[in-house]
Amino acid sequence: ELKVExxxxxxxxxxxxxxxxxxxxxxxxxxxxxYRQDPGKSLESLFVLLSNGAVKQEGRLMAxxxxxxxxxxxxxxxxxxxxxxxxxxxxxxxxxxxxxFGAGTRLTVKP
Amino acid sequence: DSGVTQTPKHLIxxxxxxxxxxxxxxxxxxxxxWYQQSLDQGLQFLIQYYNGEERAKGNILERxxxxxxxxxxxxxxLSSLELGxxxxxxxxxxxxxxxxxxxxxDGTRLSIL
Numbered sequence: 001e002l003k004v005e006x007x008x009x010x011x012x013x014x015x016x017x018x019x020x021x022x023x024x025x026x027x028x029x030x031x032x033x034x035y036r037q038d039p040g041k042s043l044e045s046l047f048v049l050l051s052n053g054a055v056k057q058e059g060r061l062m063a064x065x066x067x068x069x070x071x072x073x074x075x076x077x078x079x080x081x082x083x084x085x086x087x088x089x090x091x092x093x094x095x096x097x098x099x100x101f102g103a104g105t106r107l108t109v110k111p
Numbered sequence: 112d113s114g115v116t117q118t119p120k121h122l123i124x125x126x127x128x129x130x131x132x133x134x135x136x137x138x139x140x141x142x143x144x145w146y147q148q149s150l151d152q153g154l155q156f157l158i159q160y161y162n163g164e165e166r167a168k169g170n171i172l173e174r175x176x177x178x179x180x181x182x183x184x185x186x187x188x189l190s191s192l193e194l195g196x197x198x199x200x201x202x203x204x205x206x207x208x209x210x211x212x213x214x215x216x217d218g219t220r221l222s223i224l
Contacts, residue, residue, distance in 0.1 A: 031210060033213075042113070042216060042217050042218055043146075043203070045212035045213050045215075090154075097159070097168075098167060099156035100156070101153060104154070
């Protein structure tokens with residue numbers, strides 16, 4: 001069964017600092033998504049990663065995928081307050097199209 | 112504005128009842144997804160449709176069913192409701208359901224009393 005683990009679950013950062021959120025999964029995957037959710041709001045798609053070594057960047061966020069290690073990372077560079085949100089990874093299992101979410105990382109960026 | 116419309120925004124009902132949640136995808140999108148978010152279970156993928164056909168199925172209970180109509184809107188039917196079904200239900204759409212980004216609606220908050 002496909003399982004997805006995210007860590008840390010809570011992350012408090014100072015503005016200007018860098019940090020990484022990790023997403024581990026248990027079986028071969030077809031693709032991996034990263035989403036953002038602001039408090040009380042809906043989800044926003046950030047990245048879709050398909051292949052080993054894939055790297056995508058948008059502003060201060062960079063996501064990468066290592067399919068051999070079954071690991072994706074979401075790296076935050078020089079954090080700003082606007083990045084405060086909950087970030088989820090989700091993995092689509094290979095051959096069955098089921099999607100499983102991580103528990104989410106609640107990020108707080110403090111001045 | 113994502114372009115995905117979900118109705119109703121809030122729904123309050125009792126155990127044992129049946130409800131229908133509706134989703135209109137973004138113009139041009141052929142694929143629709145349904146998700147459930149609750150404090151107990153977190154985010155769960157329920158089901159995906161592409162151009163009227165079921166494409167993928169996740170943790171959707173047998174008491175739940177969904178369909179996508181010829182005009183591409185989708186409905187999620189929840190029956191024999193239990194307290195544990197209280198959750199936020201999101202619909203998302205994407206162009207073909209493959210690797211394109213998904214666009215999410217604002218969700219329907221379902222409360223079971």
